[in-house]
Amino acid sequence: DAGVTQSPTHLIKTRGQQVTLRCSPKSGHDTVSWYQQALGQGPQFIFQYYEEEERQRGNFPDRFSGHQFPNYSSELNVNALLLGDSALYLCASSFEQGYDTGELFFGEGSRLTVL
Amino acid sequence: EDQVTQSPEALRLQEGESSSLNCSYTVSGLRGLFWYRQDPGKGPEFLFTLYSAGEEKEKERLKATLTKKESFLHITAPKPEDSATYLCAVQFRGTYKYIFGTGTRLKVLA
Numbered sequence: 001d002a003g004v005t006q007s008p009t010h011l012i013k014t015r016g017q018q019v020t021l022r023c024s025p026k027s028g029h030d031t032v033s034w035y036q037q038a039l040g041q042g043p044q045f046i047f048q049y050y051e052e053e054e055r056q057r058g059n060f061p062d063r064f065s066g067h068q069f070p071n072y073s074s075e076l077n078v079n080a081l082l083l084g085d086s087a088l089y090l091c092a093s094s095f096e097q098g099y100d101t102g103e104l105f106f107g108e109g110s111r112l113t114v115l
Numbered sequence: 116e117d118q119v120t121q122s123p124e125a126l127r128l129q130e131g132e133s134s135s136l137n138c139s140y141t142v143s144g145l146r147g148l149f150w151y152r153q154d155p156g157k158g159p160e161f162l163f164t165l166y167s168a169g170e171e172k173e174k175e176r177l178k179a180t181l182t183k184k185e186s187f188l189h190i191t192a193p194k195p196e197d198s199a200t201y202l203c204a205v206q207f208r209g210t211y212k213y214i215f216g217t218g219t220r221l222k223v224l225a
Contacts, residue, residue, distance in 0.1 A: 042119075042202055048211045102147050102161065102163075103164070
């Protein structure tokens with residue numbers, strides 16, 4: 001059973017560019033959350049998707065947007081990249097009804113470097 | 116502002132030397148407190164969920180406890196394979212957001 005898969009694993013962009021990161025949730029999971037983890041920090045909540053809708057958003061600017069597809073996979077888009085966007089972007093999936101159990105399954109992340 | 120603080124930032128132990136990691140929080144209306152383990156270059160891996168003060172959970176050499184304002188992760192007789200960053204996260208009522216601490220980097224020496 002495949003866990004959460006993310007792509008690409010590493011990428012380098014320059015300031016002002018746009019990036020799209022992709023996530024396939026664990027089989028059967030219907031809820032996807034995205035987190036940003038800067039070096040030496042804990043993950044920070046970006047937003048969560050359920051039933052193809054953004055259900056909650058963290059303190060991130062509108063440059064960060066996302067999408068969830070009918071097969072529950074998800075994309076994170078970041079426009080007008082800044083140096084401070086350099087981080088590990090983590091996707092986490094869960095069953096919606098099990099979300100409060102804390103048992104999120106994380107992917108290995110996409111490491112974004114902005115030059 | 117809701118905050119989660121973990122201490123110490125880093126901890127070095129000899130194999131077999133037991134210790135505890137702390138997670139304190141200022142969240143009001145706690146829904147749950149969660150512990151995760153993160154290995155270098157990997158995503159966090161779920162360990163425990165605690166819901167109410169007095170609750171305890173155990174898994175192998177790890178035991179998590181919860182009071183009204185903090186949680187402890189006790190590591191008994193650790194082994195080198197327990198080396199990792201341990202993250203604490205909280206969720207408060209009415210929200211789907213998990214608030215993570217900055218983690219404790221644990222190194223267990225053989």
